[in-house]
Amino acid sequence: MTEPENLSAGAATQLKDIFARCPELAAVHVHVRTFADVIRNLGGTRLPQWLSRVRADDLPALHSFANSLQRDHAAVFAGLTLPWSNGPTEDAVNRIKMLKRQMYGRANLDLLRHRILHTR
Numbered sequence: 342m343t344e345p346e347n348l349s350a351g352a353a354t355q356l357k358d359i360f361a362r363c364p365e366l367a368a369v370h371v372h373v374r375t376f377a378d379v380i381r382n383l384g385g386t387r388l389p390q391w392l393s394r395v396r397a398d399d400l401p402a403l404h405s406f407a408n409s410l411q412r413d414h415a416a417v418f419a420g421l422t423l424p425w426s427n428g429p430t431e432d433a434v435n436r437i438k439m440l441k442r443q444m445y446g447r448a449n450l451d452l453l454r455h456r457i458l459h460t461r
Contacts, residue, residue, distance in 0.1 A: 345374075368398050385421030388414075 348356065360367035372395055379387050388410070395407045410417050440456050441448075448456075 365400060369400060369403060372398070372400070372403055379421060383422055383424065385418045388418060388421060 345353065345356070360370065372391070375391055375394075378384065379391060392407050392411060395403045437457055440460065441453060444453065444456070
């Protein structure tokens, strides 16, 4: 999961040996690293090239992932190009769910509303 340049010499050698024994894993590694770079740098314009390179390789698991990205291409492209995020909304929803779980489903709406508005 770490960047290859941050690996120790022994770990880098071990990873190189693994890739030599399994070329499919080496190809997956390259595709995953490239996709991570697209996500990190909001490189949605590079998504079509990434999808075509994935489809060119014989990697069924990545084909499935690529197909799911293609099915919702507009949303994926927007998520990988626009600077906005729904992270704050997701945070609020997760906080409300956590408060509700803490009450074990026994509280009525008034108590839940009070806890949501006065907890932070």
